[in-house]
Amino acid sequence: MNPFKWLYPGMKVKRWLLTSLLGVVIVGAGAVWTAEPDTFVTMIGIVWILCGMVLIVMGMGKMIVSLLTLFLPKGERDLVNILYQKRYLERGPKIVVIGGGHGLSHLIFGLKEYTANITAIVTVADSGGSSGRLREEFNIVAPGDIRNCLVALADAPALMGELFQFRFSQDSQLKGHNFGNLFLTAMVQLTQGDFERAVKETSKVLAIRGKVVPSTVSNVHLAAEYMDGTRTEGEARIPSPHSRIKRVCLTGQEAHPTQDAIDAIEEADVIILGPGSLYTSVIPNLIIPGMSEAIAKSQAFKIYVCNVMTQHGETDNYSASDHVKALMEHSQRDVIDACLINVAEAPPEALSRYKEEASFPVKPDIEGIKEMGYKVVAADLLGVTDYVRHDSQKLNQALIKLIESHRVVRR
Structure with missing residues (x-):
């Protein structure tokens, strides 16, 4: 890993790092001045130390927020929700x-x-509608009620929930099927028929708060x-x-x-x-x-x-x-x-x-x-x-x- 990448333009790290470093320099200069016997110079030194400390705290705080927002879908607005x-x-x-x-x-x-x-x-005993058809064709337990609970607990964007609840129109070959049911069925196939694991993996996709268990x-x-x-x-x-x-x-x-x-x-x-x-x-x-x-x-x-x-x-x-x-x-x-x-x-x-x-x-x-x-x-x-x-x-x-x-x- 190249440590100098942190200094590349557009990273929004360099400016706050430099702010903190400037604060350190100012605190150092202030500390030297406070050692002077002249009272006026000593007071200026104390002011410089305080200003330097403000710059250090501001720079470090902004740098941390800048790094955290890279991993949040909605930036700083999600910080409070995550802490809550x-x-x-x-x-x-x-x-x-x-x-x-x-x-x-x-x-x-x-x-x-x-x-x-x-x-x-x-x-998982549902036998009607989309769940019933998928049970009969793929020999799996009913996914419909599981899907509803996953969507209810989801912390993912609202559009993702709407996608999982989307039902195909009657004039298509997928008529009556629900996208979430099809997704869970596909996940069961990808996990070699392990329905519990399929539910857990789908829970990660929807970033649910809590657990859904068959x-x-x-x-x-x-x-x-x-x-x-x-x-x-x-x-x-x-x-x-x-x-x-x-x-x-x-x-x-x-x-x-x-x-x-x-x-x-x-x-x-x-x-x-x-x-x-x-x-x-x-x-x-x-x-x-x-x-x-x-x-x-x-x-x-x-x-x-x-x-x-x-x-x-x-x-x-x-x-x-x-x-x-x-x-x-x-x-x-x-x-x-x-x-x-x-x-x-x-x-x-x-x-x-x-x-x-x-x-x-x-x-x-x-x-x-x-x-x-x-x-x-x-x-x-x-x-x-x-x-x-x-x-x-x-x-x-x-x-x-x-x-x-x-x-x-x-x-």
Whole structure:
């Protein structure tokens, strides 16, 4: 390496180096003058020393900033964000969020501003749309929910997130496919079929804050048994308006939780289940052998975030306590300590569209959950736009308040 390259024009180092050197010379001259017996000369020497020290500090400071901005995509503006993330967010509690679908990505998008120690454990049992087609063709686990979580935690420029969420139009051979799904599929091929490594490498591309971990890399499918004795296989076909779901299970390969998922659960300060489709996003993670046991044994504070609306074909006429009962029937009693539910009422005009889809607000039967032995926190969590769902800001504020009231703070 040629050390004189630092002195090449345009490096924005030479000028500040010379400024610091000039400061050293001035301090030296000032020091000589302060040794003179004349008081006036001594005072001038002190002034020169002070001026020299200012030049040294300014030169060194500007030189450091000049060097750092070479490695930052937005220059000096990112320095504060990086310091904030490294010093404050990385001292936050270790939060594990378990689920899938849009509910999970919606939640972690807000939580990443509270702590950088987030691990999203994501279901890979999706069988519909682009994910289903890729599963069938390449024999991989579903990438769709993983992609949504990666984008939600991304610190990469917004355009990169939009790229990963881009869906090809219906008039192309890639119709219905999502670029992020295709990217993950290609990464799996490049890593010799190692889906976990593919997710980690994609995480680096998006510079995510936290971790995204598949709950399993076993190529499993979700099956449901209904109250009328019928049975359906395939996550996309499970919601059925004809009969209530009795139980869901996994078929295909023997499922094993990923080691990263188990490690995250063991080290967690807080574990959050949901929000998301009860039988097709949250429970599929819990029925992987060993997963519920790990959650139950964990010393973390465990919270279930109940949905605000029922889902036709999955949770018709379900109250909040019915959601909790379904969780218990598919796992263990100790997988949650507290339940966070919405008590705000949506305006009638917002609910009219949902009536056509046979979807209604979840009844917040607080006493029913308390009788089961769980703490209940009821709050206004509602957000009404084109959809009636959790308001991200309200939900995150309620969760943070609940977490800190339980004294789960590491800062």
